[in-house]
Amino acid sequence: MITVHHLNNSRSQRVLWLLEELGVAYEIKHYQRDPKTLLAPPELRAIHPLGKSPVIAEDGVTLAESGAILEYLVETHGGGRFIPPPDTPERLRYRYWMHFAEGSAMPPLLMKLAFDRVERAPMPFFVRPIARAIANGARRSFIEPQIRTQLDFMEGELARSTWFAGPEITAADIQMSFPLEAAAARAGLDASRPRLMAFLARIHARSAYQRALEKGGPFNIAH
Numbered sequence: 001m002i003t004v005h006h007l008n009n010s011r012s013q014r015v016l017w018l019l020e021e022l023g024v025a026y027e028i029k030h031y032q033r034d035p036k037t038l039l040a041p042p043e044l045r046a047i048h049p050l051g052k053s054p055v056i057a058e059d060g061v062t063l064a065e066s067g068a069i070l071e072y073l074v075e076t077h078g079g080g081r082f083i084p085p086p087d088t089p090e091r092l093r094y095r096y097w098m099h100f101a102e103g104s105a106m107p108p109l110l111m112k113l114a115f116d117r118v119e120r121a122p123m124p125f126f127v128r129p130i131a132r133a134i135a136n137g138a139r140r141s142f143i144e145p146q147i148r149t150q151l152d153f154m155e156g157e158l159a160r161s162t163w164f165a166g167p168e169i170t171a172a173d174i175q176m177s178f179p180l181e182a183a184a185a186r187a188g189l190d191a192s193r194p195r196l197m198a199f200l201a202r203i204h205a206r207s208a209y210q211r212a213l214e215k216g217g218p219f220n221i222a223h
């Protein structure tokens with residue numbers, strides 16, 4: 001039996017979704033973020049030294065990192081599903097998007113989140129104008145242009161096929177779901193990029209996605 005150490009409002013939601021798609025039996029151990037810091041609770045450090053989620057355990061093996069977990073689940077339990085055949089262009093695109101999600105898409109989104117929090121953080125009144133100026137400058141000069149460039153790139157890539165790796169949904173689409181949902185929640189992804197919005201509508205309509213939400217609990221990544 002697979003155990004998913006699931007943190008609310010986190011990347012581990014993708015793991016639940018893939019498990020539902022594969023029809024693999026699993027159990028969930030729930031963890032809640034600190035309401036003030038939004039950090040994971042210290043109990044997760046007993047599972048993995050970094051104290052982050054997602055983490056899964058199966059047959060004495062503990063595995064972290066959502067991309068590694070999705071690849072493991074597909075290779076171990078997929079039976080050829082949710083991954084393109086080897087030695088095909090689709091397999092190469094699959095590998096690319098599996099790494100793009102966290103390697104390229106998420107860093108500017110995380111930077112935007114961090115600088116947004118700096119602007120709202122309590123601080124002495126005489127420091128506030130300086131902190132806001134730094135945060136606004138970083139967002140305008142680097143972070144937001146990077147996000148726009150990446151969203152435009154992803155929008156263009158979905159003109160090539162319905163899903164990121166080809167005509168069929170794969171684990172790469174599940175991996176890509178988190179940065180796109182984050183972009184829609186807090187980084188300006190809207191109807192001006194109709195292919196990306198259609199992608200989100202397609203994944204939200206999947207019964208496995210909906211079952212994962214029911215089991216994982218509320219999923220809100222706007223903050």
